Amino acid sequence: MQPASVTLLPSGSQQFTVDAPGVPAPTSWSIVPQLGSISATGLYKAPSVLFISRTVTIIAWNGTVEIDKAAVTISAAPPWMTAISIFFAVLIPALFAGVLLCWPPPVQPPFVEVYPPVATLGSNEVLQFAGRINGATDTEITWTASLGDIMPTGLYTAPTLAAAAAPQTATITATRNADRTQFASAIILLVPGGHLVMQPSVVDASSFPAGQSVSFSVADGGATPASLNWLVAGPGTVTAKGVYLPGNGSGQQRAIISAVVPGTARKASAVVILRKDGTDACPVQDVYRREIDMLSLVILAGALGASLGGVRSYANFVGTRTFLPSWGFFYLSQPVFGAGLALIVFLGYRIGAFAGPKGSSPADPAAAGLVASLVGLFADTVLQKLNEIVTRFLDPADDRGDKINTVNTPNISSLSISSGVLTITGTNFVAPLKISINNVETGPSSVTPTAVTAPVPATAKPGDTLTVFVVSNGAQSNAESVKV
Secondary structure (H helix, E strand, O other), rough: EOOEEEEEEEOOEEEOOOOOOOOOOOOOEEEOOOEEEOOOOOOOEOOOOOOOOEEEEEEEEEEEEEEEEEEEEEOOOOHHHHHHHHHHHHHHHHHHHHHHHHHOOOOOOOOEEEEEEEEEEOOOEEEEEEEEEOOOOOOEHHHHHHHHEEOOOOOOEOOOOOOOOEEEEEEEEEHHHHHHOEEEEEEEEOOOOOOOEEOEEEEEEOOOOOOOEEOOOEEEOOOHHOOOOEEEEEEOOOOOEEEEEEEEEEEEEEEEEEEEEOOOOOOOEEEEEOOOOOHHOOHHHHHHHHHHHHHHHHHHHHHHHHHHHHHHHHHHHOOOOOOOOHHHHHHHHHHHHHHHHHHHHHHHHHHOOOOOOOOOOOOHHHHHHHHHHHHHHHHHHHHHHHHHHHHHOOOOOOOOOOOOOOOOOEEEEEEEOOEEEEEEEEEEOOOEEEEOOOOOEOOEEEOOOOOOEEOOOOOOOOOOOEEEEEEEOOOEOOEEEEEE
């Protein structure tokens, strides 16, 4: 039969003939298995859609007698290439759009506050300060004072003042221990003749109903409330009696209420919190919504990274004409795999099991998106690292005899040196392979599954000890030593 074998694309056709001396002409044709069709004259037509490459046998018959056979291989590469190209062309822009649409708002960085912000003290008078770290769970603060003394608890003692001393200013600073660049300060006016301190020093009005006011008083050392000027910095109004009414819909977070003794340097202030900072102060539904947005960002970014990695691999195989249809399902599954792997790694990053980029925070959408996309893009590398972590953490004892090894770790059994050539004997050596000699990487001269050779470094002297290991299949072997 002519031809004896042929490869066709879907919808392709091929004419078969039997023309040999003494061979009867075919009276019928058959196909095993029944894929495609063949005419009475031997014209075979492949099926139009096929996603798995198949081989069929064309048989020529003369009545009930088999005359000859031919093999037809139907390649499924073109349908898969078309499907994968459309898949990535639609998916990647959709993932980009999804990442942008679900990007959570940035989290305000932690900051420090000190209460009261301003007060007036006389000679040797004391005042308890309070510090607060907003947007973080740590509470450790270090207190310092430019004049006077302050205890680690925030209890401040003013210095001794002469009776006719001019007014002085002391700065009280609260510094966050977890980040020494974050601090806040309060001002103490040191005036002989008494103190002036606002009571209360801080009021949380974030949950006040509309129209509810706040009353302030002054613990004074000589002045009376009638002799005070009341001021407000921020939204809202304050009366001559120290009653503050928050403004409506200002959107601002703080208001500073101050009382000043006219004609003097004596002053005191308090803080009104109008809107809390950070997710700890948000309604439950807002916190939940942000968590959902963050996890959605991680899933989409992981799928995007895996898709980009898949496109790179697919383009390489198509460009070198080595694409195999059997890998089609692998490319279609990459986005789902990358999304799941990114979610697992992000959860570990979130609880501190994995270290992210230096200075980053899991609460930062940019850091979460970067980690997730890199996990998807380099999924194979991440899997190897996770395998190391799980093995070290769980220390499993696997006695299965039928276990499939996905990574064949190279093993060195012996080293020898002869005529300036280092021979490494062992198992699971697969090119490309790298050799480390005293922590200096070099390439091999030859590689077989059980032996690797390389030149001895020119800097090695007789009697020197060489410590050697190899890296093959993405895994590192044991280290062995040999003397030159």
